[in-house]
Amino acid sequence: MTAWVKVVRSDGGGTGEDFYVAANYQQAAGRVGVPAVSETGMVRFETLDENGDPNWRARVEVDETPGNSQAHPQIVTLHPLASA
Numbered sequence: 820m821t822a823w824v825k826v827v828r829s830d831g832g833g834t835g836e837d838f839y840v841a842a843n844y845q846q847a848a849g850r851v852g853v854p855a856v857s858e859t860g861m862v863r864f865e866t867l868d869e870n871g872d873p874n875w876r877a878r879v880e881v882d883e884t885p886g887n888s889q890a891h892p893q894i895v896t897l898h899p900l901a902s903a
Contacts, residue, residue, distance in 0.1 A: 820859045822883040823892035826851050828866075828875055829899070838897075839865050854892040857881050864895050875899055 826838045828851060837847035841863055849855030851866065859881045868874040875897035887893060 820883055821856045822859050822881050822887050823854050823889050824849075824857045824864075824881060824895050825854045825892040826864055826877075826895045826897060828897045833866060833875065833897075836866050839867065844871065851897075854889045859883055864897060866897060873900060 826849065827833075834850075834852035836851045838849055838851055839846075840848040840857065842865070844867065848857065848864075861878065862881045863876065863878045865873040865877075866875040877895050877897045879895050881893060881895075884893065
C-alpha cells in the first residue's frame with residue numbers, strides 16, 4: 820500500500836532538497852517540502868550532504884489514514900544526524 824507524505828526538516832530548512840527512502844541513494848523519492856507517495860509501514864527517510872552521506876533522517880510508521888491525500892499528507896519530520 821502507499822500513502823502521501825510531506826517530508827520536512829526540524830529546522831524548517833532544506834526545501835527542495837532531494838530525499839531518499841530505505842538507503843536507496845540511486846533515485847530520489849521526492850523533495851523536502853513537496854508531497855510525495857511513499858510505501859506504508861516503517862520507512863526511513865534521509866537527505867544527503869555534499870559528500871553523499873546521510874545528514875538528516877527520520878524513521879517513521881507511514882499509514883494510509885482516512886483523508887490522506889496529496890492535499891493532506893502525513894508529515895515526516897527529519898532530524899539532523901550527529902557529526903562524526
